[in-house]
Structure formats: C-alpha cells, structure tokens
Amino acid sequence: MLQFFNGYPWVSLIELLASAVLLFGAVRLKTTPHLQQWIYAYLVSTFSFFIIIMLLPEASIAAFVWVLMMPVMAYLLLGKHEGLILSVPFMVLGLVIYFFFLEEVGSASSLIDLLNMVLCGVLMQVFMHMYEARREEAEQRLVDMAQTDALTGLANRANFQATLARTIAECDRSGDGFALVVMDIDHFKLVNDTLGHDAGDHVLQNIGKCLTERLRTTDFVGRLGGEEFGLILRNVKPADAFELMDQLRERIANDELRYGEASIRVTASFGIAQWPEHGRSAETLFCVADRCLYSGKREGRNRVLPAGRAQRDVTAEQLAGGAG
Numbered sequence: 572m573l574q575f576f577n578g579y580p581w582v583s584l585i586e587l588l589a590s591a592v593l594l595f596g597a598v599r600l601k602t603t604p605h606l607q608q609w610i611y612a613y614l615v616s617t618f619s620f621f622i623i624i625m626l627l628p629e630a631s632i633a634a635f636v637w638v639l640m641m642p643v644m645a646y647l648l649l650g651k652h653e654g655l656i657l658s659v660p661f662m663v664l665g666l667v668i669y670f671f672f673l674e675e676v677g678s679a680s681s682l683i684d685l686l687n688m689v690l691c692g693v694l695m696q697v698f699m700h701m702y703e704a705r706r707e708e709a710e711q712r713l714v715d716m717a718q719t720d721a722l723t724g725l726a727n728r729a730n731f732q733a734t735l736a737r738t739i740a741e742c743d744r745s746g747d748g749f750a751l752v753v754m755d756i757d758h759f760k761l762v763n764d765t766l767g768h769d770a771g772d773h774v775l776q777n778i779g780k781c782l783t784e785r786l787r788t789t790d791f792v793g794r795l796g797g798e799e800f801g802l803i804l805r806n807v808k809p810a811d812a813f814e815l816m817d818q819l820r821e822r823i824a825n826d827e828l829r830y831g832e833a834s835i836r837v838t839a840s841f842g843i844a845q846w847p848e849h850g851r852s853a854e855t856l857f858c859v860a861d862r863c864l865y866s867g868k869r870e871g872r873n874r875v876l877p878a879g880r881a882q883r884d885v886t887a888e889q890l891a892g893g894a895g
Contacts, residue, residue, distance in 0.1 A: 579627065585620065610648050611657075617644070618661040625668045635672070638665035639691055642699040651703040655696075662692050720794040722772055723779030731793030731801050735853050738791075738803055742846060749846050750812035752802035753860040757838045757872040759798035770830045774837055777828055785819050809845050809877055816841045816875045824873055838873035840864055849878040 575583035596609055603609060621637040641661050646654035669688050673681050718730035726734065735751065742749055756778065763771040775798065782792045782800060791803040804812050820839060828835040842863030844856045859878050867874035 577629075582624070582627075585623075589616065589620065614645060614648060614657060618657075622661065622664060622668065625665060625672070635665065635669045635688060638662055638669070638688070639695050641665070642696045646699040646703045651700065651707060654703065655700060658696065662696065666692055720779075723776055723794050725779050725783070725800070726791070726793035728793065728795050728801075731791070731795060731803075732853065734791050734793070735801075735803060735856075738805070739846065739851070739853060743851075747806050748808075748848075750802075750804040750807050750809070751844045751846065751856045751860050752804065752812070752816055753795070753842045753857070753864050754800045754802065754816075754839050755864055755868070756798040757840055757868070759837070762835060762837065766830060766833055766835070770833070770835065773830050774828060774835060777826070778823065778837075778839070781823060781826065782819070785822065809843070809848075809879070812843055812845070813875055813877050816843060820873065820875055840867040840872050841875040842867060843875065843877040845878060 572583070574580075574586060593613070596613065599609075600606070618641055621634075621641070624634050624637070627634075638661075642654065642658040645658035648654070649657060666689055670685060673685060718726060720727045738749055741747075756774070759771065759774070762774055775794075778800065779792075779794065782802070786792060786802065786804075789805040791805075793801050795801045802816075804815065807815070820841060824836070824838045826836075828837075842860040842865070844850060844859035844863065846856060849859045850856045863876040863878055867876035870876075
C-alpha cells in the first residue's frame with residue numbers, strides 16, 4: 572500500500588504477488604519434495620527484490636539495511652557453504668549500488684557512511700559464517716553421541732541396525748551379498764565378577780579396538796549391547812567370511828590383556844548369516860546369526876559357526892530327540 576501511494580504501483584504489484592507466492596509456499600512447506608529448490612527460489616527472488624528497491628531513484632538510505640539481512644537469511648536456510656556462495660555476490664552488488672547512491676565520497680561524512688556500511692556487511696558475513704560453523708560442529712557432536720557407543724567408540728545398536736537396513740537396500744539394488752556376524756565374548760560375567768566392572772570395560776574397549784583394526788574399510792562394526800557385537804562384511808563369500816572371523820577369533824583368544832597386576836584372556840563365539848541365502852530381512856538375519864552363535868556356545872564356545880553348519884546341527888538334534 573505504501574509503495575502504491577509512493578508512486579511505485581509496479582513495485583506494489585510485485586510485493587503483492589510475492590506475498591501470495593509466500594503464502595502458498597508456507598502451506599506446501601511440510602509436504603513438498605523440493606524444499607531446497609523452494610529455498611533457492613525464495614532467496615534469489617528476495618535478494619533480487621532488495622537490489623531493485625535500492626536502484627529506485629528515490630531510494631532511502633534505510634533501504635540499504637536489507638543488505639545486512641542477506642547473510643542471515645542465506646546461512647540460516649542454506650547452511651555454511653551454500654549460504655556463503657549465495658549471499659556474497661548479492662552483498663557485493665548491494666554495496667556497489669550504495670557506493671553509487673552516495674554519488675561522491677570526497678567528504679568525510681560520505682566516506683564514513685560508506686565505510687560503516689562496508690564494515691557492517693563484512694562483520695555480519697563473518698559472524699554468520701562463524702555462527703553456522705559452530706552450530707554445524709555442535710550438531711555433528713550430538714549426532715555422533717546419538718550414534719556412537721560411549722565406551723568403545725563403535726556404532727551403537729540403533730546406528731548398526733540403521734546401517735544394516737541401508738546395506739540390505741543397497742545390496743538388493745546392486746545384487747551384491749554380505750554377511751551379518753553376531754559376536755559374543757565368552758564368560759564375560761566372570762571377568763566382571765572377579766576383577767570388577769572397570770576390568771570388563773577394559774576388555775570391551777580392547778575388543779572394539781581389535782575389531783576396527785582387523786576389518787576392511789568396507790566393513791562395519793557396532794556394539795549391540797553388553798558383551799555382544801555385530802559386524803557387516805560387504806561382498807564376501809561364506810567361506811571368506813568364515814576365514815576372516817576365524818582369524819579374528821584366534822587373535823582375540825591369543826591376546827593377553829594386562830589390567831594392573833592381573834592378566835586377562837578371553838575368547839569369543841561368532842555366528843554368521845549370509846544375505847540373501849539365509850534371509851532377506853534384518854530380523855531374519857539376526858535370528859539366524861543368533862542361532863549360530865548360541866549353537867557355537869553349546870559346543871564349547873570359542874567357535875565360529877556359519878548358518879549352514881548351525882542349521883544341520885539343529886536338525887540333527889531334533890531328529891535325535893524325535894528318535895528318543
């Protein structure tokens with residue numbers, strides 16, 4: 572309304588149309604699959620409109636204050652990198668227009684006005700960049716805390732299950748296979764009961780370190796809870812998965828840990844399920860791997876048991892029980 576009575580009906584019309592588009596965007600905000608494109612369209616249009624306002628013959632100095640809003644809007648809506656790329660060109664253009672708006676900077680007063688605008692613009696850009704960098708770092712720390720086991724530094728159970736679901740989806744598309752391994756430390760309660768929970772924590776940390784050192788970069792490992800760990804071995808055949816886990820079993824069994832004056836030796840049992848041979852869902856794979864793990868524990872622990880072997884053992888037990 573003010574632009575209309577100020578003699579700029581076309582500016583008034585643009586603002587009216589922009590308001591209608593923004594109202595439509597507010598309705599679609601939570602449902603649109605193209606949020607990033609909407610944000611770019613909004614920011615580019617808004618910044619361009621700021622520039623147009625500054626170019627009007629009767630523009631006031633107050634119109635140039637909108638230059639200082641550009642980095643705030645860009646960084647909050649796009650983040651550190653994209654916000655920097657979008658806001659800097661528009662801010663430079665706005666400052667150049669302000670320079671010509673002053674007509675001359677020969678007087679101290681005009682020069683002060685120009686330097687105030689330039690300094691405020693630069694400081695606003697720097698402060699927003701620092702703020703967004705700190706915010707992203709804090710957000711990443713929260714994400715890491717939510718996805719990482721605090722004791723071992725490995726992925727926690729929720730992170731491991733999410734990675735397993737993602738691995739299944741990727742392998743379903745590519746046709747590749749993988750192995751799910753569930754590992755459990757044998758007689759771990761005995762370590763806690765005889766040497767204390769600090770000694771148990773020391774064992775868990777060492778096991779976590781051993782797992783990350785021995786596995787390939789394409790593999791994934793997490794602590795599922797207590798003394799149980801999970802491993803995802805990408806693109807491995809059943810025989811290769813068994814050999815890799817058997818080597819890991821031997822290393823754990825032969826490793827002697829020092830805790831004060833005490834010497835700690837532990838062993839571990841492993842159950843292996845292969846995707847898609849033993850199941851196509853995460854629940855089925857976990858069930859098969861768990862059965863293999865506890866079959867190995869029944870056989871005496873310190874064993875690696877693949878799904879085929881465990882299933883044959885279970886069938887033999889059932890037949891023996893039926894014959895009895």
